[in-house]
Amino acid sequence: MDILKNIKVPTGNILIVQGEKGQLECLSLGDYGKDVNLKADFLGLTREIEKVKHQKLLPLTEKWVITISTQYGCSMNCLFCDVPKVGKGINATYEDLKGQIIAGLSLHPEVTCTKRLNVHYARMGEPTWNKNVLTFTRNMRKELCPYIGRSLIHPVVSTMLPKNNKNLMEFLANWMEIKNYDFRGNAGLQFSINSTSDQERAYMFNNNSLTLDAISEIGKDLDFPRGRKITLNFAVAEYEINAEKLRDLFSPKKFLVKLTPMHKTKNALERGIKTKGDYTTYYPYQKIEEELKKVGFDVLVFIASEYEDLGRITCGNAILSGTLPDCPYEII
Structure with missing residues (x-):
């Protein structure tokens, strides 16, 4: 696969590559480390983080993050995302x-x-539309062994639940089988929720996501996860997050909650959607x-640095949408 453009940002590289049907976008990133930008009492990370500033990344031999596109563009048309x-x-x-x-x-x-x-x-894209994600993930370790040896690989699917x-349901059930058995718990599944109000969710997901009741029923039918629980992700942006309502729909024994910033995409900023x-x-x-902790949830608080957000490496961004990083960068 040819690399058409390589944009080096403070935390790694944004790549435009030539796919079989056109141009795709992927990322190769380093990580600050969980002691820098993560608060999670259940993991023993209990300190209150004053501020996350850009700093030296962990060596890639410690942790390497590759983020890839499952589709050319996206048809979900979420109002906070530039990918559509x-x-x-x-x-x-x-x-x-x-x-x-x-x-x-x-x-x-x-x-x-x-x-x-x-x-x-x-x-880019909603992965549950693409069954190639399942087939490839089952073969992932074999396919990547020539490049990364027998490294621990942790694949993660993030879905807007179209x-x-x-x-x-078939896709998610298969993914849980991959998580629990093929990867023995070392795989992740994340549901993008953002609000406990169905009215707010209908607006932000452009009426293309399931209701919370429907998502709850899917969650009940999925196998119990090995390893990390299924993640309910909330990009915090003054939307309703009712802890008791969430607890009644999703068992804290099966689900954890992740809180992140609402990233500063062009669409989000134009609509005033922000943390x-x-x-x-x-x-x-x-x-x-x-x-959320009071009602029994394990909670991950992920705090981004300004360079992570302005570097266009966070969810909802796409250089192919016509944007460029708003922090120091270099085209290689």
Whole structure:
């Protein structure tokens, strides 16, 4: 797979690559480390983070993050996301998925092994539309072994739970089988929720996501997860987050909650969808975290640095949509 453009940002690289059906976008990133930008009492990370600033990244031999596109564009049309500007969601092929990861790994041929390679299906597209994600993930370790040896690989699917996908439950059931058995718990599943109000969700997801009741029923039918629980993700943006309502719909024994900032995409900023206050500090999330913990949820608070957000590496961004980083960058 040819790399058409390589944009180096403070936390890694944004790649535009040539897929079998057009141009795709993927990321090769380093990580600050969980001691820097993560608060999670259940993991023993209990300190209150004053502010996350850009700093030295962990060596890629410790942790490497590759984020890839599952579709050319996206048809979900979420109001806070720039990816729909790229075009409608056309599924990436098996070779497209494989090629994006190899393109990312090729940037650092000196790294032949890492303690953890996170592969996120979270750049462009809604992964549950694309069955190639399941087939490729089952073969992932074999396909990537020539490049990264027997490194621990942790794949993650993030889904907006499209209501028009008749095969959604089948996809998610298969993913849980991959998580629990193929990867022995070392895989993740994340539901993008953002609000406990169905009215707010209908607005932000452009009426393309299931209701919370429908998502709850799917959650009840899924196998109990090995390893980390299924994640309910909330990009905090002054939307309703009712802890008791969430607890009644999703068992804290099976689900955890992740709080993140609402990233500063062009669409989000134009619509005034943003995290109140300084999203690089703990305080916009503090009260919500406390309420969720009171009803029994494990809570992950992920705090982004300004360079992570302005570097266009976060969810909802796409250089192919016509944007460029708003922080120092270099086109290689």
